Amino acid sequence: MSRLVTLTTDFGPTGPFVAVMHGVILSRAPELRIVDLTHDILVHWPAEAGFWLSRAFRYFPAGSVHVAVVDPGVGTGRDIIAVEHAGHVFLAPDNGLLGQLLEQAADAPVYRLDPDWQARQDWPAPSHTFHGRDIFAPLAADIASGRCRPADIGPRVSEVVPSLLEPPSVSGRELKGSIVSVDHFGNLISNIDAGLLEGFREPRVQAAGHSLPLKQTYGQVRPGDCLALINSFAVVEIACAEGSAAERLGLGRGAPVSIVEGRYV
Amino acid sequence: MSRLVTLTTDFGPTGPFVAVMHGVILSRAPELRIVDLTHDILVHWPAEAGFWLSRAFRYFPAGSVHVAVVDPGVGTGRDIIAVEHAGHVFLAPDNGLLGQLLEQAADAPVYRLDPDWQARQDWPAPSHTFHGRDIFAPLAADIASGRCRPADIGPRVSEVVPSLLEPPSVSGRELKGSIVSVDHFGNLISNIDAGLLEGFREPRVQAAGHSLPLKQTYGQVRPGDCLALINSFAVVEIACAEGSAAERLGLGRGAPVSIVEGRYV
Amino acid sequence: MSRLVTLTTDFGPTGPFVAVMHGVILSRAPELRIVDLTHDILVHWPAEAGFWLSRAFRYFPAGSVHVAVVDPGVGTGRDIIAVEHAGHVFLAPDNGLLGQLLEQAADAPVYRLDPDWQARQDWPAPSHTFHGRDIFAPLAADIASGRCRPADIGPRVSEVVPSLLEPPSVSGRELKGSIVSVDHFGNLISNIDAGLLEGFREPRVQAAGHSLPLKQTYGQVRPGDCLALINSFAVVEIACAEGSAAERLGLGRGAPVSIVEGRYV
Numbered sequence A, B, C: 001m002s003r004l005v006t007l008t009t010d011f012g013p014t015g016p017f018v019a020v021m022h023g024v025i026l027s028r029a030p031e032l033r034i035v036d037l038t039h040d041i042l043v044h045w046p047a048e049a050g051f052w053l054s055r056a057f058r059y060f061p062a063g064s065v066h067v068a069v070v071d072p073g074v075g076t077g078r079d080i081i082a083v084e085h086a087g088h089v090f091l092a093p094d095n096g097l098l099g100q101l102l103e104q105a106a107d108a109p110v111y112r113l114d115p116d117w118q119a120r121q122d123w124p125a126p127s128h129t130f131h132g133r134d135i136f137a138p139l140a141a142d143i144a145s146g147r148c149r150p151a152d153i154g155p156r157v158s159e160v161v162p163s164l165l166e167p168p169s170v171s172g173r174e175l176k177g178s179i180v181s182v183d184h185f186g187n188l189i190s191n192i193d194a195g196l197l198e199g200f201r202e203p204r205v206q207a208a209g210h211s212l213p214l215k216q217t218y219g220q221v222r223p224g225d226c227l228a229l230i231n232s233f234a235v236v237e238i239a240c241a242e243g244s245a246a247e248r249l250g251l252g253r254g255a256p257v258s259i260v261e262g263r264y265v
Helices: A017-028 A046-059 A097-106 A116-119 A131-144 A245-249 B016-027 B044-058 B101-106 B115-120 B131-144 B245-249 C017-028 C044-058 C099-104 C115-120 C131-144 C245-249
Strands: A004-009 A033-038 A067-071 A078-083 A088-091 A110-112 A169-171 A174-182 A186-193 A203-207 A209-213 A228-229 A235-240 A256-261 B004-009 B032-038 B065-069 B078-084 B089-094 B109-112 B169-170 B174-182 B190-192 B205-209 B208-217 B226-230 B235-240 B256-261 C004-010 C031-040 C063-070 C082-083 C088-093 C110-112 C169-171 C174-182 C187-191 C203-207 C210-215 C224-228 C234-238 C257-259
Touching: A004 A131, A004 C017, A004 C245, A017 A033, A017 A131, A017 B004, A017 B044, A017 C110, A033 A046, A033 B016, A046 A067, A046 A088, A046 A097, A046 C017, A067 B208, A067 B226, A078 A131, A097 C088, A186 A245, A186 A256, A186 C088, A203 A235, A235 A256, A256 B205, B004 B016, B004 B044, B004 B131, B016 B131, B016 C044, B032 B044, B044 B065, B044 B101, B044 B174, B065 B131, B078 B101, B078 B131, B089 B131, B101 B109, B101 C017, B109 C088, B131 B208, B169 B245, B190 B245, B190 B256, B208 B235, B226 B245, B235 B245, B235 B256, C004 C088, C004 C131, C004 C234, C017 C031, C017 C131, C031 C044, C044 C063, C044 C088, C044 C099, C044 C131, C044 C174, C063 C131, C082 C099, C082 C131, C088 C131, C187 C245, C187 C257, C203 C234, C224 C245, C234 C245, C234 C257
Parallel strands: A004 A033, A004 A067, A067 A088, A209 A228, B004 B032, B004 B065, B065 B089, B208 B226, C004 C031, C004 C063, C063 C088, C210 C224
Antiparallel strands: A078 A088, A078 A110, A169 A174, A174 A186, A174 A256, A186 A235, A203 A209, A203 A256, A228 A235, B078 B089, B078 B109, B169 B174, B174 B190, B174 B256, B190 B235, B205 B208, B205 B256, B226 B235, C082 C088, C082 C110, C169 C174, C174 C187, C174 C257, C187 C234, C203 C210, C203 C257, C224 C234
16 A cells, blocks of 8 residues: 545635545544645536546555545435546546546446445544545545455446546547646646547647647747647647636637647648 | 644745745654645634634544634734643634634633743744744644643633634524635635524524525535535535525625524514 | 655646646655645746745755746756755756855855756656656655765756846945745735845835835734835835735835835935
């Protein structure tokens, strides 16, 4: 076990919501390390959390437990699932959050938390509105510290709620995807994996009526000019050198983006 | 000792102010764990910090030392106090910040930092404007690492500055309280403890001209509709399903909220 | 070694960019402690990062490794340098970021990362756009854990890119500097060191047409009034008691500020 837990939520910086998750984890397993992946996910949009988890987990030690709580259905009947993949464990509500990870890892075992098993743990009775603290935190602590394994928490399931964000698709000669995150610099980050561009000779990236060439890094255009590139997480990104592509192009999360063959433009 | 320190401030994300508190603590006691409770307290409003501390501390291991620095009077004559309660230690300026904790814990011993004792410690001379780094951080490190106890730092006192936020009060058939925090989702969090609602058969929550029923979780009304509930910290909260109650109702910290008997409305 | 690493960037709270730096460091050296100095540096302005590093590093244990990534030139030909000073190690792009530190420490040895040495390490091939994760994080982990020393990474150099922010200068009877940071309270923090004021009998601080007296702490003027003071990092700061000097005076980073002799005003 790496004894490391990461936390991803849409809780923002306000209030002690993230901190009490740390407190619950460290109360149960003081030896664990906790890294905040990000708490700035777009509120109530699991797709962004699942995208980043699926792209970032490999930078943590094998054996890490990754908790993601973007959970508009908290306190309703939605399930909680655990996925094992590449030596890592992922915990999230079954609301499509882990859909992008499972697209990469179709054979990864998925377990659904059994309420009867949960009721037998020495956890406090959960509130109706904060399962991050009351269920996810003790579950992550117990898995990361070796007290239980994903296979212990409930039955293996074959059906989960798919991602609310459709995966990239091909339509004629066009590859269509979506902006899934916007970073602090205003770079527009899509869900189009670099591997999907292999069939293109001179790919051009189209968004909001602009057609952008694919470059290697931000410094390859003049300040203020926009470009596209394969970013450090191996997806297509739209950027403006020394500026914000989100502001310049008026785009944000969910916006369509497509790849076309430059020879035909 | 849990060897855990939490930090609560109104310093925000800017500059190295929080980080140098970590640095000072870890320089004195490298074995300690530090959790940032929140640094997004409304600037210069100790009431919000004290509210969250009083509601969140139980999720940390007994023996934790909780430091809260919302301190508009830094460098003037205000005192620094330490409170012991339920196996935890709380350090704050004597400006009402710990008033809500002391309302729950009337018998908790309170100690006032003695400037002569302070002068005998091996701490650097304090600046006039950053006691978080120069006094609170070394004091927290020394208590959390077992080098001293609250009773060592100065005389036990019986009078402290009361909270600037009045506790909930009853006026006729109405229970009156205040909004004390607003979370990242725009949920309006009051200082009205669930226990105060015991005498009500059909409590309704009134704020900004709206009268809201008490539900169990966010999913129990239609998207966009507002509701009230007892939240996961056992206080009355006003929320809008899949929306921001703060924006919808135009309310924020300090706004009045009241509970009435629904049968009489 | 203190086994402590600090991180300073302009990445903000969005996405997993800071977190994967933690992940890479902890994957290589699980025993290290990591403190986030700040990630709220003005985007693409190394001067603010370098200012805070030069003022804050002394509050961390000797032996700490301080990584600063404000790096608009990432992926172009700019170098990466390591500076040793006062028992601490500093890693940054050679873009002027460490200029203010080197003004304090003219004899500090500076080493330039040799691409051949880098290619011999067991690090993954770097991306074009995220050297924080791919170069700075493994380098910091290896230095902080004792696996290598700054002198190992490449040749000692005597020339580095100077800070983009000019150091304070004297013009006639006026001492001229700049606002280099603005804190969460709206306090305007200059690059004018307290030591530079020694020749003044009654220094007055001038900015945006205002002339402010030098006080000791915020409480020494009436709420809303502005003042200047030597802050807790020993530089001249302009503040408004219980208000934001940045809003009141309409000033921000880069704005000129000067000191004059009050007797002649």
